[in-house]
Amino acid sequence: MKSLTTDPAANPAAILYHRCTVDLKTGELRYTDVPCRNLEDVLGGFGRSFQDLAMRQIDNAYCDENPLIVNTGLLTGSTAMTALRTYFSGYSPIKGSKAGRPAAMWSTGSGKFGAKFKWTGLDELIFENRSEQPVYVLIKETVAGPQVELKPAEHLLGLSTHAKIMALQQEYPNAHFAAIGPAGENWQQNYMGAVALSTENQLKSKQDKCRFAGRGGMGSLMGYKNILALVAQSRDKLGKVSEAVKKVNLNVIKGGGSARLQPISRGGGGGTWAAYDVLQAFHAVPVNNFRPQGNAIPEKLFRENVEKEYDIKSEACYRCGITCHNNISEKGADGSKGEFLAKFDYEPLNLLGTNLGIHAAGEAARLIQLADNYGMDSISLGVTISYLLAYNERHPEKPILNGATFGDYEKIRELVIKAGEGELPEIGRGSMRLSQATGETGYAYHVKGLELPAYQPETNPGYAWAIAGGHMSMATYGLLTREGKSDLDSWVKGITQNKLHMVGFDMIGLCKFFDIANGIGTQMVVDCLKSEFNLEVSTDDIRAAVRRAFLRGLALELRQGYTKAEFCLPAEVSEDPNSHINLPNITSSEFIAQLEKRVWEIFEPELEGILD
């Protein structure tokens, strides 16, 4: 990134980012310094990639014209805490409109790959076309600037995400890695491939402790392009932490934003896993395909119950004091730590545990481990399987696939393995397609073709307007449960104003846990930009850029053929209200009709011309 201004909002073209475009068909590489079009470009991530995607009309995710864009955010690799994000963008194989066209999508993860990528000197890598042979991509820092090379990768074929990273580490000991697993390699049958990102912890311990850019099948798109892995090789180039950034980082740790995610030993909530306890207070933890039963069954996977039998260790990505990972290992009879199993984040634990009728921590951990090793999005995988189990429960006389039912660990495990191996397209292609094939779409828990995270839709009608994963691009998931808001005005305001700002984190290179409540239009971010790059940006400028980026996402959905009727929750929510959820009903047909009317009245005029 070259910066020739201190005022990027007024003069974005004076900021140039360094891009390499790789033609996978010819092997041709093109390096360019690209002037920014606006502040969204400067901030980066999907704020930039969606503008490039908007310039292409794509009708099928698996076509040569669909690019895979790998980029970072402005703060990725900086001294700000959590500044580790890498973004993968393209038209999604899994998320698509009923008109049959793919939606633009991005996915992001932490780990250290993003920082290493940035430190090579590159800001963005665009892959055009597809390679005939499997390749991995080496991005390295040289005295002449960043260099990109395509390398043969037959030896990596069929390896798990972790095994690919371990194999590459042998060759590139000072690098970090992004790799797909067998699911992404089997892109024809599996649309939910994830990209695994290496962590320091993983490379040191040799244990499969990756982070994932899971949503939207960006790993499958990478597999289609025949790219098995990316290697970012550079020195660590973390600058000296300024007093201003030190203050911000301290605030991230001590302020309200991340408290809930820090380890319990430090007075925090113990990572996202803590959502189990909070949602159970309302009987709103998804059980058996999003049908909580008003009983204590989810408590079996409460931390206090799991820690009796398993070792739980709080760990972190590079330099991050939030320490949000809960890594679970076997515990010996003498209390000693045994084999590492998996990380227990709320979404994978619920969607591959309680929501499948699996209540034994060891079984849930093994399913998470399998999903991670095959490189599948645990959310899409879990929700598609839970749909299948619900179907089989309703049709005991004529079950489908292997006849698995809720709680049948062995059969569910078989489904995960076969989906990962590309032998079960019914699962691998997601819940929307499976439910269309069975003809029973009402209890398929996706919105706009992308499976829901582990927050009951009854608690979050905002899902309908989320432009990427339901909880990563619309922060209304706590508006009812946490804030107790059940009136129309609060929901209209939440969706159209303050809660959409969460997507800003997916532009700038920070984790949402940096300041989950406030987004990136804050003095903390302003201070980081000033200190790291001498850029003067106001909180208002940032908020305006985030809003434009969000609206561009909505406009792109409409352009890809989504009708307004597709901005809706699964039909079961209003057709068969779940009386066990102890919260006011905000998903009645009347409430939703009013909400839709008022939200579109606000968004629609702003969408005009936004893609021009």
Next chain:
Amino acid sequence: MQVKVKLIGAFRTDRFKENIAEYPDGTRVEEIFSQLQIPKRALGTVLLNGLHARLDDVLNEGDTLTLLPILGGG
């Protein structure tokens, strides 16, 4: 008056799950909350008899007060 206090998640560590205790009439939620020495930044939600409530709400005989940590996301 008697009030039942229920704690959720990490708030239970070194405290209790559920406790019934006597409090003077007119006690407010925040008085009980501060007695429990839970950091304010960690408090997400207050429920009074299952409904969302505020720290300055006054408790009545037989009430059930539930204190929940902040819902974390992702």
